[in-house]
Amino acid sequence: MHDRFTSVAEAAAREAGHLIRDRIGRAREVGEKTSNVDLVTEVDKQSEAVIRTELLAAFPEHKILGEEGVAPGSAASAEALAKALSAEYLWIVDPIDGTTNFVHGFPGCTVSIALAHRGEVIAGVIYDPLRDEMFSARRGGGAYMNGEPIHVSEEETLSVSLLATGFPGDREWAREVNLRGMAALTPVCRNIRAAGSAALHMAYVACGRLSGFWEIDLNAWDLAAGSLLVQEAGGRVTDTEGNEYNLEVRHIAATNGHIHNQLIRVLEQADATGL
Known part of the structure; x- marks a missing residue:
């Protein structure tokens, strides 16, 4: 059944x-949601409608967030x-993760779909349509890109690690916290991407293109599919x-697991955990 969950999610994505x-x-x-960096378009809505139709056609008893x-x-x-x-089975959907990129024509827009069973993510896909890269994972079944197994990177120290983060839409609090983390990590890692x-x-942590990723104030639909990908690819x-x-x-x-405690320690010392 898990294979069917993943195949339906991939088709919808x-x-x-x-x-x-x-x-x-x-x-x-x-349109703007909470600010002029938190955008929504008619294509976000159309994309979600397409995904909902596909998922409910296959699993009419499931719930969708x-x-x-x-x-x-x-x-x-x-x-x-x-x-x-x-809900026993809950699909968690981000129809376009990277809407600001989408609006500006900047590559970096993905479809993210995860399935949770009683609160645990058991299947997830992230699809980058501009590169035609389909990342998929199922609980206990490994992680893949376009059908080939993927694994996290092997860097063991922050000094040789490529990290990524973002710029939260909440400029009142979350962005300031995240910037503290960037300021603390930039001197001790190889570099940071956004x-x-x-x-x-x-997805890039899962396939080894990044050593780690952190960000403050994200939503379940931003993270659910990716969390399983990273875990099934051997990361943390x-x-x-x-x-x-x-x-x-x-x-x-x-992260790839090797640098995880180091990353957490820097964030805590910089008061950049958000917690």
Whole structure:
């Protein structure tokens, strides 16, 4: 059954990905959610509708938590997740992770789809339609990119590690916290990247392109699929204090495992955990 969960999710992600590839940089309706860096377009909504249709056609008894069906803001996201967690099977969907990139025509837009069973993520896919890279994982079944097994990188120290983070939409608090982390980590790691998609960063940790990723104030749909990818690829996923990941975690650290404690320690010393 787990193979069917993944195959249906992959098919839904590919269909949504066609919309993204066809419309990147050409959105007609661009709106703001919580700020002018938290955007939504008609393609986000169309993509989520496509995914919902595909998932419910295959699994009509399952529940779906999608970003575009939730009111803006961290509190609303947390509340929606809390209400949805009682579902036996819950699909968690981000129809376009990297909407700002999408609006500007900047590569780095993904579709992220995860399935949780009684609160535990058991299947996840992240699809980059611009590179045609499909990342997929199932609990206990490994992680893959376009059908080939992937594994996290082997860096053992921050000094040789390439990290990634983002710039949270909340400029009042979360961005300031994240910038403290950047300031503390930049001198001690090889370098830091910010591609504009948390899901893409997680996929890149899973396949070894990044040594680690952290960010403050993300949502379940940003992280659920990527958390399983990293874990099944041999990495580690926790909150920014080192507590093991669950769907309610909003401040994330995902690494190859070797550098995890080092990363957490720097964030704690810089008062950059958000916790």
